[in-house]
Amino acid sequence: MDDQRNPTPSIHDFATWEPVLRLLRAEHAERLSVPGGRVAGRIGQGGWSVPLKRRLPPLGRAAQLEDIRDEHDAVERVRSALAKDGVDAVSFAVEIEPAGRTLLHLLEPSPAVESGIGPHPGALVLVEDSLPEPWHRLPDPVPRAAPAPSADPAVLEQTLRERLPGTVGATEAEIAAAEVRLGVALPDELKALYRVTRANWEDWRGDYEAARRHSEAVRCELFGLDDLYVAEAATRYCPWQFAAMDAVDIRPDAVVQGLVGSPGWIVFGDNGGGDRLAVDLTPGPRGHTGQVIILSHEENVGAGLVADSLTDLVLDRPSAEPSSEEVRRPPAVAWVNASSLRSIEAAVHPGLEVLAIGVWDGPPLSLAPLTGLPRLRTLTAYPGTLADVLEIAELTGLEYLELGPQEWRVLLDAKAVPRSLSAAAIKVRHDEDPLAVADLANELLALWDRPLIIRTVIEGDLGPVA
Structure with a gap:
């Protein structure tokens, strides 16, 4: 009977989120008081990432549920609604005015988007049921x-x-x-x-x-x-x-x-x-x-x-694995960054399949040396590391591309996103606006006519701080 009188609300009901929102307002009052200031997180049936500080347990005692009781109970209210609505997880960004007016932005998952870290999306699967090249390889x-x-x-x-x-x-x-x-x-x-x-x-x-x-x-x-x-x-x-x-x-x-x-x-x-x-x-x-x-x-x-x-x-007999001379050949996967290879030229050879450009302390890099490589299929580049993003258009065999938001913006505006891609990802810093990232992801998904990330805005009022 109690369940009938107080049914679990939907994730689209402001009441579902109110306990979480009050905790976030209390902890992030200064950030939220700035016009446009937002706090973001993610709650799923398997766990959650909500930016709330947790008290350390007394010295000599392990952390216990009672140490995060308020957070746990608030999050459980949302997780119950997720289960009721049949939603695995949802990301959110919230704006709360000093007087209490609240805008809660929900980002519901798309079947074309893999789980990411925190509120940001993971890889975008642009071709349904596609798998990377190694998953297609059969034994010789x-x-x-x-x-x-x-x-x-x-x-x-x-x-x-x-x-x-x-x-x-x-x-x-x-x-x-x-x-x-x-x-x-x-x-x-x-x-x-x-x-x-x-x-x-x-x-x-x-x-x-x-x-x-x-x-x-x-x-x-x-x-x-x-x-x-x-x-x-x-x-x-x-x-x-x-x-x-x-x-x-x-x-x-x-x-x-x-x-x-x-x-x-x-x-x-x-x-x-x-x-x-x-x-x-x-x-x-x-x-x-x-x-x-x-x-x-x-x-x-x-x-x-x-x-x-x-x-x-x-019978516990050891294997007689035959000895062999080490066959030296350039690696199919190469890393160019401040502590690995110091140039793209050093990574280039006909068998190169994957190039990852990481944190870089030198001038932006040209991708020209990669043009014409017969097996190159994956390129990832940390934001700000490329001299000319449009050089990617010359890499006609890419199946996976991971770039920062600004680099993707250049490709989208130039209509130069490689059509050979089966999947893509947006490399973000932890403080990147999840709403802007979701919009960018949806632009990419739309090019392949894939299901979009669903954005919903819920308005409510928490009232003034007591």
Whole structure:
């Protein structure tokens, strides 16, 4: 009944925001008293960034909810409205006159805009469902690849039966069904493993100690057959703003191909720390079919060798990774800034894919040396570092571009935004006006007829300060 009398208001109701606004007025009175002065932030169902100072807890005590009770309760009111309205997050900027008249500007997310930091948008996805070039790369064929000499399904099965007596194994029909679902034949070693144990939680009847012993026996947290998956590139999600900075590296002496994902990487377990273990059916030129690799949850590209075979993994035999001479070649990703490369010329070579121009203490840089590079696809430039922004028009292969607001303004006014782009981003300083940035983002989105960031103004009155 209480819920019917006091329903959660919408995010477009001034009452929803009033507790947050009163806290912001109390803390930022001087800034808000200046004509046009604004305070901005972001509130989402997963967290919030609201510019309020927090009291330090007493010495020797950890921070507790009671230390931020007012902020928490005010924000929770907004988060409840977000959940009710089916909105994941909203950015805001507020103006409050001394007499209490308030303008609250809301920026609701667009499906074409990735999450950013604070009130500013992340990358703008200009082409729907587009992915950076590394996410399109497939493994090179290695026709001579073969299983490692150490691979021995019979020894693997016998060892596991000795370690796991009485364990329930998968049937041949269950294994075949998994192959149909995945669209790939499981290697013999993986089949042998699942014939011994199907790794279903219900088989342990809630016994955590039994689950621990099981993981110890198979040397990983083994997935059930229904949870096996192929680690294709699409399963390794990364926002455009970071993914565009990666590059695939497949070397002629590689044991594991340095890809984002592969149709031959069958993930079967976890190392207990969030890193995935997979059997590799598309090894590098010096690898083995069925070798065990690890996909780090902290990296977007590549995988590391764990064992030459599943048999080696279970028997704790070290991998015999072949030694190789270091192949030196210019990097595909280059950084020009005050502490890295000191010129664009130093970064240029035919294989350059990504150039990031950072904080710079010299004269503005010309992009002319980049013209004609066959693989250049990503350019990011810190505000104020470019001598002539319109030189970007000569870089016809760009798929991702990140510039400051002023640089984007030049391209927009000259109608020179590269049409080859799949995504873009606006590089902002922390104090950049989020409303102006949202307007600029919408201009870019409109060029590709993509959904815009929704701007709403809510008027209210907080009354004079008591």
